[in-house]
Amino acid sequence: MKHAAPKFMHIGKALRAAAIAMVCGFGICGGYSAPAFAAAKFHVGDRWDWQLKGPADLDRDVEMLTLDPRLVTADQLQGLHAQGVDTVCHVNAGTIAETNPGFSDLPPAVIGSPHKTRPNERYLDIRRLQMVVPVITQQIVACKNQGFTAIEPDGFDAYAEYSGFPLTAADTVRYATTLAHVAHGLGLGIAQKNVPELTEALLPHFDFAITESCFETSTCEQIAAYPKANKPAFNAEYTDADIDFAKACAEGARLNINMIRKDRPVTAPVIFCQAEF
Numbered sequence: 001m002k003h004a005a006p007k008f009m010h011i012g013k014a015l016r017a018a019a020i021a022m023v024c025g026f027g028i029c030g031g032y033s034a035p036a037f038a039a040a041k042f043h044v045g046d047r048w049d050w051q052l053k054g055p056a057d058l059d060r061d062v063e064m065l066t067l068d069p070r071l072v073t074a075d076q077l078q079g080l081h082a083q084g085v086d087t088v089c090h091v092n093a094g095t096i097a098e099t100n101p102g103f104s105d106l107p108p109a110v111i112g113s114p115h116k117t118r119p120n121e122r123y124l125d126i127r128r129l130q131m132v133v134p135v136i137t138q139q140i141v142a143c144k145n146q147g148f149t150a151i152e153p154d155g156f157d158a159y160a161e162y163s164g165f166p167l168t169a170a171d172t173v174r175y176a177t178t179l180a181h182v183a184h185g186l187g188l189g190i191a192q193k194n195v196p197e198l199t200e201a202l203l204p205h206f207d208f209a210i211t212e213s214c215f216e217t218s219t220c221e222q223i224a225a226y227p228k229a230n231k232p233a234f235n236a237e238y239t240d241a242d243i244d245f246a247k248a249c250a251e252g253a254r255l256n257i258n259m260i261r262k263d264r265p266v267t268a269p270v271i272f273c274q275a276e277f
Helices: 013-025 074-082 129-146 156-160 169-185 196-205 245-255
Strands: 048-051 064-067 086-092 095-097 111-114 121-124 150-154 189-193 208-212 233-238 257-262
Touching: 048 233, 048 257, 074 086, 086 095, 086 129, 086 189, 129 150, 129 169, 150 169, 156 169, 169 189, 169 196, 189 196, 233 245, 245 257
Parallel strands: 048 064, 064 086, 086 150, 150 189, 189 208, 208 233, 233 257
Antiparallel strands: 095 121, 111 121
16 A cells, blocks of 8 residues: 655654653663664665575575564574675564463553454554553564574554554654664664555654565655665565566666565575575
């Protein structure tokens, strides 16, 4: 679904202070300093791969690898870092499964409708920051402890889905920005995942972007704000989409967005713009 790009003022000082105060309440604010931090070393033009379903194949000629944390060990992450590969941890931020840590800590009032394609996951009422953010923070801390250098929080598009809550784009910006402060407080990089229509509001607070199907949905121009700001942007087009991937690669080259092509479960096989594994 394509949405008109809403206009937002950048997050104001009061909201930023409130987000930092919340992060400090979690006991992790000591490492946070705005606007810079020492974490992942992503650059515009970096090659990447993205694997969310195993078995994983870590033999990739890339600078960045995004993974489901269940597919990799701490020792494997350390080996990737020794090879100069930054690693990004996939985190469900807009939904939660019963198997996720902290699920039992949430009151039923903040657990919404099942996800449209992953019925074992339920949408979260992201307006309830004091309840939801501590639970998602548990996952982010686990990524940090495992050895990842950044996170990919998925589900920022919940406001455009049938979540069971009257979520708005403004709710998403507030929630996403709070998670950015959490990540930076832990010394982690953080990606804007999808929601290209919110790029203007999120760009100042996020370190890079990861999107799906920006060529297919004609939203690459919005994500291109990242490389224009000297922050990398990564995009995956799906193999089941009826697109000309060569044209997608040309679009990516024009906009400095690194394009790959993946299957819908996001398994190990990948098509790069120059080669295929």
